[in-house]
Amino acid sequence: MTLADQLAQLPTPALVLDERRMLANIERLRRRMAGLGVALRPHLKTAKSVEIARRLLADGTGPATVSTLREAEVFFAAGVRDILYAVGIAPQKLPRVAALRAAGCDLAVILDTPAQADAVVAASRAAGAPIPALIEIDCDGHRGGIAPDDDLLLDIGRRLHAGAALRGVLAHAGESYGAVGEAAQAAAAEGERAAAAGAAGRLRAAGLPCPVVSVGSTPTAHAARNLDGVTEVRAGVHTFFDLVMAGIGVCGLEDIALSVLTTVIGHQPARGWILVDAGWMAMSSDRGTASQAVDQGYGLVCDVDGRVFPDLILVSANQEHGLIALRPGSDAALPDLAVGTQLRILPNHACATASQFDHYDVIPAGEGLPLARWDRFGGW
Amino acid sequence: MTLADQLAQLPTPALVLDERRMLANIERLRRRMAGLGVALRPHLKTAKSVEIARRLLADGTGPATVSTLREAEVFFAAGVRDILYAVGIAPQKLPRVAALRAAGCDLAVILDTPAQADAVVAASRAAGAPIPALIEIDCDGHRGGIAPDDDLLLDIGRRLHAGAALRGVLAHAGESYGAVGEAAQAAAAEGERAAAAGAAGRLRAAGLPCPVVSVGSTPTAHAARNLDGVTEVRAGVHTFFDLVMAGIGVCGLEDIALSVLTTVIGHQPARGWILVDAGWMAMSSDRGTASQAVDQGYGLVCDVDGRVFPDLILVSANQEHGLIALRPGSDAALPDLAVGTQLRILPNHACATASQFDHYDVIPAGEGLPLARWDRFGGW
The missing domain is CATH 2.40.37.20 (D-serine dehydratase-like domain)
Structure with missing residues (x-):
């Protein structure tokens, strides 16, 4: 037929999903990250499908990024165990986070305020186990995060380190979706890298741990030339690509x-x-x-x-x-x-x-x- | 609490749904239609909820309007028996329409081309029972439908009457969502009424049946002053209202x-x-x-x-x-x-x-x- x-x-x-195109898109970014020597933490919010998560994640267990706790719960039930919930944590959501962690999921949260850090500390105490959190760093004024040189960075870091677990820092160059062409996207990638790595350096210089330095967006992941100081890259829409990504030159129409x-x-x-x-x-x-x-x-x-x-x-x-x-x-x-x-x-x-x-x-x-x-x- | x-x-x-506001919105339009002496055929596409359909439909069985066959199937399973599928019929969907009708649902379709009429005739023949169809009339250039004075009207009407069932005509003043204020909306309502009633008159003058003359949109339903020749009015978003409706004056913010x-x-x-x-x-x-x-x-x-x-x-x-x-x-x-x-x-x-x-x-x-x-x- x-x-x-x-x-x-x-x-x-x-x-309709063209699996052949999807697998080629996944392989393209996987090779790129391997060449740069950095881990890839695919964002599963684009696909929201266990079948596709299995194709995105090298061994099926992670690392992965999610945008909702529902995603974390569904993908954990499907065997994914290393998950980053990459939306600023609402204090009310911490019991669900703790429950997933107690069940064996290494779920980390992100935040950018002392109030959230205190809530994570309180939830860690209530759970009797530290909840790991990354501090969100603003690299381009897109939405959340603190500037890498903000005094709050060390304040938040110390609160987390004392009462929860300081997992690292995270930046997202959301403005890169408007950056046309590889040179502009590479510049956005460098801004993202520099912000995250700079914040990580400040934390470490203050004697705080910062094992994870996480950056990423689909345009910057495909354009980054130098990822010094970065430990992992996040991307999601590269799984399928779309007209917006084609319009800024990250893919061709034939990749969608x-x-x-x-x-x-x-x-x-x-x-x-x-x-x-x-x-x-x-x-x-x-x-x-x-x-x-x-x-x-x-x-x-x-x-x-x-x-x-x-x-x-x-x-x-x-x-x-x-x-x-x-x-x-x-x-x-x-x-x-x-x-x-x-x-x-x-x-x-x-x-x-x-x-x-x-x-x-x-x-x-x-x-x-x-x-x-x-x-x-x-x-x- | x-x-x-x-x-x-x-x-x-x-x-979050405020049921009290919703019931007041439903009652407002129900009274208005009763005052004008016209049946109300609520559009269930807004709510897509059996609980809400029970509150929209006077006796729970209809009449109702839907925008997908899934809606028709779900609401029929919940007891709604008089349903209009108000999106131009794709020939491929007629077997599902016939199956619903065979199960006891009085489901009608709409169309505006001879090709669709022929498909309805063929499906009626295949089902051994006539499928009722309304002819879509264009009253404002919004999307589908033929002009009330188009030669196609009688052509399509005759095909349906000969081989299926000509249920009537339908118009939708989609441009009324951009009509600000009651006077503009009343003018849109009159345009909608005149187009539908005019087309019905032409069909009847040609010796064709036209039992149903269906019009409606939330703005025109709330503004119509004269519905001569109309048998039923459709509206959906009035169930909840929203900022767009408030912005053109159909409701207040306190009605949303x-x-x-x-x-x-x-x-x-x-x-x-x-x-x-x-x-x-x-x-x-x-x-x-x-x-x-x-x-x-x-x-x-x-x-x-x-x-x-x-x-x-x-x-x-x-x-x-x-x-x-x-x-x-x-x-x-x-x-x-x-x-x-x-x-x-x-x-x-x-x-x-x-x-x-x-x-x-x-x-x-x-x-x-x-x-x-x-x-x-x-x-x-």
Whole structure:
């Protein structure tokens, strides 16, 4: 059966994963990190799938990064034992952290305030076992973290070291998603490295431990030239890649492993519109390419075999309706796509689009295999 | 236990539903439709909850509108028997439609092309029973539908009448979500009514049946002054209301029944930021107020009891991080909100925010009751 025949069996919209592309993306970053001599701690928030975690993690046990405690619980139940929860800890969440640790998961948290450090100390005391925490370092003004030269660094470090466990420091160059081209991304990577390594140096100079120096984002992980002082790199969206990453040059369109399968349900010929059954409920409302040089609307349209239609994008999305049209200014011809035609749409942001579905329909990497179904989960 | 004490037990982010507000919203539109002498066919796509459907539907069996066949299947299993699937039918979906009908669900579909009509005829023949279809009428250039005076109207009508069942016509004034104020919304409602009633008149003049004349959107349903020729009105987001609806004057902020409970996880005092654990995964990426007079960012911030902080909005959202700040130009003081403080954020678009969660944490309408948990579902 051809791929098109296999996909024709699926109800639409459906989340299609090209396993071969995904494995190549995973291998690309794995080799890069091995070449730089640094550990890779993949972020599992993009995939939220045990099947995919097994392909991302060298031996299945870690190291891994998560964005919710639900992820930590699900992946621990699936055998992952070395997990970093990389969102500033809310004090109320520490009992769940302690419970996972008591069950045998080496779960670490991050924080950037003395109040959080005190809460981790109190929770460690209550649990009768130290909870390890990393101090979040701000390298680019993106969101959380303290500056590497902030007086709070040593204050927080001392509190953790005295009453919990100071695991290290963490930086995330969130602004690198707007850095176009490898040179700009390499500069962002150096800023991320320097901030984290600088903070680690200050902690050590004060006699505090700092075993882990964690940095990362997908753009900086692919562009970093020097990771001196760094012990591990985090990245997540590299698993699938997406139009935002293609737009800043981290990958090509042919590397994007995720697409939404959709069906043509109507036309408005006078307006140049093709209506499909993929709206924002399927694509998400993410408009991450809106600020890039090429705005891809809500996604770039391919035929069912994955061949891109140049200039054909999802220009508008209601809950379950998508409007496909030529991008503004295009002089291409609108393809003739009859009602019932299946198409595939590349997403702006893989994390957001994947989160709209409860499973992947997988085109297996092996030849001649039937489509697979891999569950994914959400929630907190 | 106070409301704040009850909410403090919930892991965050959480989707909080104020049942009292919701019931008032439901009652408001129910009375309005009764006054106009027209049936209400609530859209269940907003809530996707059996508990809420029971409160929306007078006797629990319908009439109801859905946006996916999954919704039709789930609500039929819960006792709803009169369902309109209001997204242009893909031919591939007709076997599922026929199966639901064979099981006793009066499920109708919509379409706007001869190709779809022929597919419905073929599926009716295959099922040995006519599948009812409504013809979608375009009243404002929003997305699908044919113009009321289009020659295709009678062509499609005749095909359906000969080989399936012509149930009627349907219009949706999607552009009314951008119509500010009651007068503009009433004009949109009249456009919607006139288009649908005009198309119905043409079908009947040609000797074709048109028992159902269906119109609706939340703004037009609340503003219509005259529904002559209309048999039913559809609306969905009125169940909860949201900032987009408040922004065009359909409701007040105090009517919004849905909010996202979140916890403060950090601060960037130099930038005027408060970090919380509600990012786009909790709020959705919907920026529906961006084009309104007052841009509410990713949501408007309230204290845990639901009191609005004037000018405090979610200005930025990453996957699990939200940045709260004063809206640009505000001279209000940034409130002092310690790490661990719970807040509630009103959503731009209730349908989108609700879809990010698998359940509602419900503040019951009755006094002194504990919080309830109502499941919701997604998927197709």
